[in-house]
Amino acid sequence: MSREQGHSTYKKTDESIYSAENEVETPIKFSALDILRILGGLVLLYSVCCKFFSGKWFFLVSRSTSVIPDDLLSIPEYWLQRNATPITFTFDELSQYNGESDSERILLSIKGHIFDVTRGSRFYGKWGAYKKFTGTDCSKLFSYPQWDMSVLGKKCSSDLSDCTATELARVDSWLQFFRKKYPEIGYLRRSEPNRY
Structure with missing residues (x-):
């Protein structure tokens, strides 16, 4: 076998194997x-x-989201069995219903009115965005504008003594919101500190 036969020779060409000019667009x-x-x-x-x-x-999404059936606004059987309604709570008693304790109920207070928000546990429960408002009265925080995110960093307080008329109107509108959406089961005792 000669040297020429044993080695294949490659011829260099200027032609490329892939050329953009030769590409054909295929429709999708x-x-x-x-x-x-x-x-x-x-x-x-x-x-x-x-x-x-x-x-x-x-x-x-239901078209009639503003109408809440009356049976959802009625006082849950849990509270009817425990005591005559309306039930009065101290701040310590209310703090037991914050979604983290042994109780299965979640309560929220605004202007001393206590609402059972257990039905909205995905918002008010242990991992809910509004967990901060449960088991206490955060009336002061409801006086801030609705989209003011600084509220989540502020401390809860039930003292509304330094609120303006506009801020008090906001608190009242939130109170009406909760009355339309959740059952009102009781009140905070008036002898508690930080009253309205």
Whole structure:
């Protein structure tokens, strides 16, 4: 075998194997199956997000969200069995219903009116965004504008003595909100410190 036969020779060329000039654009086509896969993926993503944020696999917005059935505003059986309503609480007794203690109930007070917000536990429960407002009276914090996030860093207080008329109107509007959404089960005792 000669030296020339044993080694293959490569010829250098200026032609490239891949050339942008030779590229042909192929149109992208979606079949019905591809569209169904995309829609299925979107539904799956939506359901996972709903489960994460609301605790339910699907969250549908009702057109009549402002109407709360009367049975949801009635005093829960838990309180009817414990005592005659309305129930009076001390601050210490109220603090036992903050969503972290042994009690299964979650209470919130505004202007001395106590509401059972257990139904909204995803907001007021142990990991809820509004956990700070439970088991105490944070009336002063309800006097701030609704989207004022600095409220979450302020200390709870029931003292409204230095509030302006606008701030008191905000507190009253929150009181009306809670009256429409959650059952009012009792009051804070007037002998407590930091009263209104």
